[in-house]
Structure formats: C-alpha cells, structure tokens
C-alpha cells in the first residue's frame with residue numbers, strides 16, 4: 375500500500391492511537407481528515423498540524439454520520455483510505471451498572487455499527503479512486519475477553535470477524551482491507567489501569583510497515599503471543615486475559 379499521496383479519513387484522530395496515526399502520515403504528502411466529538415481536542419490537533427482537516431462528529435448520532443459522509447463526498451471525493459479508529463471502552467458489571475442499556479448501545483454503536491456503516495457509505499466513492507484501503511482496529515480482547523468489559527470485547531470480536539468477511543468480499547476489487555490487533559496501549563482509554571503498555575507511536579510504527587508491505591493483519595506486541603497461545607492452550611490464554619492485564 376502506498377504511504378504517500380493518500381486522502382485519509384481517521385475517526386477518533388484527536389487522541390491516542392488515532393493521533394499517533396496522524397503524526398505518522400502527516401508530512402508524507404497525505405491529506406488527512408480527522409473526526410471526534412470534542413471540538414477543543416480537534417482544535418488542538420489543528421494548531422499543531424495545520425494541514426489536518428477537522429470535522430466534529432459523534433459517530434453514534436445518525437445525523438452526524440450522514441453530515442460527515444456528505445462533507446467527505448463534497449470536499450474530499452479523492453478519499454482512498456478510511457481508518458476506523460474511534461472507540462470507547464466502558465468497564466461495568468451487569469449486576470450493578472445503573473446505565474446498563476445506555477452504555478451497551480453507545481459502545482456497540484461507536485465501536486461496531488458506525489465502523490460498518492462508514493465502510494458501507496464510503497465504499498462507492500473509495501472504490502472509484504486509486505489505491506483504496508480500509509483499516510479497522512480490533513484488539514487482543516477479540517481473541518480472549520476480560521471480565522470487566524464484556525460488551526467492549528464483544529464489539530472487538532465482531533470487528534475482527536467483520537473485517538475478515540469484508541476482506542473476502544473485496545477480493546475481486548482493488549480495495550485492500552487491513553486490521554490492527556493492538557495489545558494494551560498507553561492512551562486515555564487505558565489511563566489508570568494495566569501494566570506493560572506500549573506507546574501508541576510504537577504500535578503505529580509496526581502497523582505502518584505492515585501497511586506498506588500489504589500485510590493485512592497486524593498482530594502487535596503481546597497479541598502475537600496471545601494468538602499463538604489461543605491455538606495451543608485456549609483455556610490458559612482465556613485465563614490470562616480474564617482479569618485484564
């Protein structure tokens with residue numbers, strides 16, 4: 375996959391892994407558009423990287439999603455790379471969470487439904503452009519879930535399966551489908567929990583090499599080992615992840 379001269383939409387590009395992706399692709403002759411809910415965080419990115427286009431959008435709101443698609447189609451019809459990065463993780467117990475159904479909806483819509491819809495809505499435009507590619511971000515937790523975040527883990531397993539089947543459908547087209555399976559990464563999402571985290575920049579560095587070499591699945595850091603363990607000793611692998619890392 376070419377790493378320059380792309381028009382790239384990165385959802386959740388204002389923080390963590392999304393921001394590390396911006397830093398990596400910025401300056402390599404790529405046009406970058408990022409979305410997020412918080413306009414202040416978007417403006418901060420814009421101040422540091424003036425050529426980045428920002429678009430405020432809550433991916434759980436159908437009107438926002440439609441507005442984002444309309445904006446891209448009108449202003450950036452050359453879009454050829456979509457990086458579905460935005461995500462939320464809520465840790466809760468089904469026995470005691472007061473906002474249970476609200477959190478379930480929000481998590482599934484942000485992490486899974488909006489990703490699938492963005493693929494669907496942008497595909498007709500992207501497929502006409504040169505070198506199209508779609509990237510999704512699942513997690514090691516797609517392989518073995520942790521007790522504290524059942525819905526989050528389920529959305530990541532769903533992304534993992536969706537990405538594979540979507541890649542099958544794109545086999546007869548020029549569109550390449552990539553997936554990143556991160557281990558625990560040091561971002562706002564994991565603040566205050568977990569040990570042995572890698573930096574978002576280290577994660578992106580490894581993904582970037584795979585992206586360049588058309589390696590479609592990026593198992594990164596400890597998820598490489600988890601994948602191996604899951605085949606060799608599935609119960610042991612599940613036990614390791616059960617209480618988080």
Ligand SMILES: NC(=O)c1ccc[n+]([C@@H]2O[C@H](COP(=O)([O-])OP(=O)(O)OC[C@H]3O[C@@H](n4cnc5c(N)ncnc54)[C@H](OP(=O)(O)O)[C@@H]3O)[C@@H](O)[C@H]2O)c1
Nearest residue numbers: 386388390391410411412432433460461513558559561563
């Ligand atoms: N960190 C890890 O250990 C880890 C591991 C595996 C996978 N991942 C995945 O990597 C991706 C990035 O996570 P991160 O760790 O970089 O988290 P992060 O630092 O919290 O960044 C999440 C980004 O998504 C945006 N976002 C969240 N909900 C949104 C919504 N409803 N609509 C639009 N934008 C939304 C956030 O901006 P606003 O808050 O302004 O909306 C932010 O820009 C996620 O898909 C996550 O599940 C992370």
